[in-house]
Amino acid sequence: MSAEIRYISKPHPVSGLTNSKLGIWCFLASEVMLFGGLFSAYILLRTSAVEWPQGASRLNVPLATLNTLILIISSVTMVMSWASLAMKEFGKYRKYMGATVLLGFLFLVVKSFEYGHKFSHHHFPSTDMFYALYFTLTGLHGLHVIGGIIVNLYFLFPGSALWHKDPEQFTGRIEAAGLYWHFVDLVWIFLFPVLYLL
Amino acid sequence: MAHASSEDIRKHVKVYFAVFAALAFLTVLTVAVSYLHLPLPKAILVALVVASIKGALVATFFMHLSSEKKIIYAILLLTVFFFAVLLLIPVLS
Known part of the structure; x- marks a missing residue:
């Protein structure tokens, strides 16, 4: 019996999709539930609190706006890295993927400034419910950004060797990595107003 | 999407940049509205509607849900x- 995963470069005849793409969507569905559970906790804790601070009174809105724009730009560079492969332009792929990785790091740098500022003012997850939710939600999101950077770095350097052996499979991998990265962007699109603006 | 022709992809690229402009505009808009200090129910409604539009744009175009x-x-x-x-x-x- 072969342990090889089938239909990773050609679509499965039944689903019309590669197994890789079906797999990443199932994974993203589970991720929706993970963040959904935390958003649910946020609604419960906020609606049952006697008082709740406005996000802008405690958090840095300009820095978070900058981070929102950084993630949006990184989503564009990510989709462009896939589009470059689909147009058989490997050189362009490397540029766009490199930019995506750099933008991911930039997001983390800005976030670490925000965290550093909070810690220097003795604001920790244990301080109160607002900070508990802020650090849990942004921390879990930050871990997802780190995960995405690791995957993208792999596909930028050692993983890109697959392009020369099976370009179709490699393009599919970048599409899957892109779907994950866009999901991380999508989560931030909701975290930003919920935590910082309301 | 993996089997789209180069010509199709070039058309998609134009759409990606248009979506980017829309996302950037909506980000600035939602921050600007937050400075108006609307009553909380209205502020929640505006923020969530704008975030949902942005999320839908990302899912529809960047995640290719428009043709899946x-x-x-x-x-x-x-x-x-x-x-x-x-x-x-x-x-x-």
Whole structure:
């Protein structure tokens, strides 16, 4: 019996999709539930609190706006890295993927400034419910950004060797990595107003 | 999407940059509205409507949901249902 995963470069005849793409969507569905559970906790804790601070009174809105724009730009560079492969332009792929990785790091740098500022003012997850939710939600999101950077770095350097052996499979991998990265962007699109603006 | 022609992809690229402009505009808009200090129910409504439009743009164009296979829509329908249940639990309890 072969342990090889089938239909990773050609679509499965039944689903019309590669197994890789079906797999990443199932994974993203589970991720929706993970963040959904935390958003649910946020609604419960906020609606049952006697008082709740406005996000802008405690958090840095300009820095978070900058981070929102950084993630949006990184989503564009990510989709462009896939589009470059689909147009058989490997050189362009490397540029766009490199930019995506750099933008991911930039997001983390800005976030670490925000965290550093909070810690220097003795604001920790244990301080109160607002900070508990802020650090849990942004921390879990930050871990997802780190995960995405690791995957993208792999596909930028050692993983890109697959392009020369099976370009179709490699393009599919970048599409899957892109779907994950866009999901991380999508989560931030909701975290930003919920935590910082309301 | 993996089997789209180069010509199709070039058309998509134009759309990606248009979506980027829309996302950047909506980000600035939602921040600007927050400085108006609307009453909380209105502020929540505006912020969530803008975030939903931005999320829909990312999912439709960057994640290629505008032209995807039926099985993906089926998985997402199930996900949206259970996500809604999760969000309704604290509201109804």
